Amino acid sequence: MALINQATKEIQLKIVYYGPPQGGKTTNLEKVHAEVEAAPEAKGKLTSLATNSDRTLFFDFLPLETTVVRGYKTKFQLFTVPGQVIYNTTRQLVLRGVDGLVFVADSQYEKMEENVQTFANMIQNLETLNQNLINIPYVLQYNKRDLPNAAPAEYLDFLLNNRDIQVPSFSSSAVKGEGVFETLNMITRMLLHKLLTESGRKAA
Amino acid sequence: MFTLPLLINEDIAVVDTALGEFVAVSGARLALFIDCGGFIVTQQGEAGELDTTTLGALAANNFAATQAIAKIIDDHPVTSLYQEGEEHSLLIVSVRDFGFLAIVFASELGVGSVKYFAQDTVARIGVQLVAAHTRAPDEGLDLATLNLADTGPLFRRRAAP
Numbered sequence: 001m002a003l004i005n006q007a008t009k010e011i012q013l014k015i016v017y018y019g020p021p022q023g024g025k026t027t028n029l030e031k032v033h034a035e036v037e038a039a040p041e042a043k044g045k046l047t048s049l050a051t052n053s054d055r056t057l058f059f060d061f062l063p064l065e066t067t068v069v070r071g072y073k074t075k076f077q078l079f080t081v082p083g084q085v086i087y088n089t090t091r092q093l094v095l096r097g098v099d100g101l102v103f104v105a106d107s108q109y110e111k112m113e114e115n116v117q118t119f120a121n122m123i124q125n126l127e128t129l130n131q132n133l134i135n136i137p138y139v140l141q142y143n144k145r146d147l148p149n150a151a152p153a154e155y156l157d158f159l160l161n162n163r164d165i166q167v168p169s170f171s172s173s174a175v176k177g178e179g180v181f182e183t184l185n186m187i188t189r190m191l192l193h194k195l196l197t198e199s200g201r202k203a204a
Numbered sequence: 205m206f207t208l209p210l211l212i213n214e215d216i217a218v219v220d221t222a223l224g225e226f227v228a229v230s231g232a233r234l235a236l237f238i239d240c241g242g243f244i245v246t247q248q249g250e251a252g253e254l255d256t257t258t259l260g261a262l263a264a265n266n267f268a269a270t271q272a273i274a275k276i277i278d279d280h281p282v283t284s285l286y287q288e289g290e291e292h293s294l295l296i297v298s299v300r301d302f303g304f305l306a307i308v309f310a311s312e313l314g315v316g317s318v319k320y321f322a323q324d325t326v327a328r329i330g331v332q333l334v335a336a337h338t339r340a341p342d343e344g345l346d347l348a349t350l351n352l353a354d355t356g357p358l359f360r361r362r363a364a365p
Contacts, residue, residue: 032305051241052207053346058265086242089258090265 002099002195004072013191014077014097014182018122019104020114021055021083024143024174028104028123029060029078031180038064056082059094066188070196076188083118092125100191101138102183104174105160107150119160137190140169141183146176206344207240208302209337216246222328223248223305230321232309233292237329238263239303243347254308263296263306286315295319299326302333 003012017025026048033046044063051057060080065073080090103122105115122135142156153171161169168186172179223235227249234249236256242264244256270282287294288311295318296308299303307316337344 047272049265049272051346055241057241058268086257086261087265090261093265 002191005204007129009072009087011074011195012077013074013099013188014079015100015102015187015191016095016098017078017080017102017104018091018095018118019083019141019143020106020111020118023083023104023106023111023115024172025080025083025104026054026056026060026143028102028141028143028172028180028183029062029080030085031174031177032064032184033062035177036064036181042066055084056080056163057087058082058090060190074192078184086090088121088125091121092128093126095122095131098126098131098136100187101133101136102141102187103160104141104142104143106117107142107144107153107171109145109149109151111124112151112155115156116159134165137187139167139183139187139190139193141174141179142169143172143174143179145171145178146173206244206346208345208347209333210340210345211245211333211336212344215332215336217346218332219246219329220222220248225352226307226321226325230307230309231313232307232321233295234262234308235325236306237303238306239345239347240264240268240301241347245303245347249308259308260280260306262317263304266294267298267304275322284315284319286319288315295322297322297326300330300333305329 004137017028033043036043042065043076046090048056048059049058053098059082062078064078065101066075066076079094081087081094101122103119140156140160142153144150153169157169161167170179170183170186172183174180208214219237223237223246226232227235232249234247234251234254236247236259239245239262243255244259244260247256262302267285269283270285274280283298285296291311291314292308293311295315297305297307297319299305307318307322307324
C-alpha cells in the first residue's frame, strides 16, 4: 500500500518484479541500478539476497527516488521475488504491501508453461494476501527477445494478456538493457496516475 | 559455483548419525541440515505435520536477511539465530559456508542447552563436508538448480526403433 508521509512530504511506492525462475527479474534491477541517471542520493544500493550461484534467495531490493509530485518526493522500492517453486511462501512475504507489479515472462517457447503457471501463482498469492490483481497496476515484460527460440510477442500476449482488461506489454532483452527502462517508466506512470486520481477523488 | 560439495552415501550417513545423536541427547524435536539455498539435505527427528520444505526456505531467507543487516551495521557475520516461540522455538546455526542446522525444540527446553549440544554436531558435520570437498574439490551440488516446476526432462518415451 502506498505510504504517504505528510510530515516529510514523501510518498513510497512498492513495485515487485514477478516471474518464472531465471526469467530476468534480477537482471532488470541490475540494469536499472547500473544505468539509471540519478543523483547519488536518489539511487540506493542494490541489495541482493542470493545463493552462491546468484539465484535470488529472498529478494533483490533497489530504492529509487524521482522528481517531486505535487510537492511530494516520490520513492520507489523495487523488489524481485525468487522464482523457484520452493520459495512460494517467500514470494508471499515480498508481495505484502505491493503497489505495482511487473511480470517478467521468459519468451522462450519451452518456458511458456512456466510463465502461465507463475502468473497463476502470482494471482493466487495475491488472493492469499486479500488482494486482487484487478486493483493493482501491472505491466508485462516479454524478456529474452534476443534468443533464437523466442516465441512471438503476440503468442505471449495471447497467453498472458488475454484478460478482460489488457495491460501494457513490452518486449525486452534485460541482459542488453533493452526494454528495461520502458517497462519501469510505464509501471511508475501507472502508479502515479492511480495515486493522483485517488487523492483527487479524496480531496473532492 | 556450488553451494555444497559432492556428497556420497558415506557423507549423508555421517550427517544423519550426527543429527540423530543430537536429537537424542538434546531432546530437540527436529534437526534439519539445510543448504544455503534453503533446500533440505537431510533431517532427523519428528517432523509430524510441519512443512519442512517451507521451513527450510524461510530459515535460509531469514539468515540471509540477518547477514545483510549485519553488513549494514558493520558487524561481524552472524553465526546463529534464535527465534523464541511460546510452545516451540527455532535455533539456526551456520555450518561453515555449507549451510545451516535448523533445530526445532520445545521452548521449555531452553536455547542454552540446545546450543551447547549443537556445537559438537555442527563441528562434526563441518568436518565431514570439508572432507567431501577435499575428495572432489572441483565437483559440487547446487540444489537450487533443481527446478521442480519443470519435470519434463525427467522421463521421456524412448524413440521408436
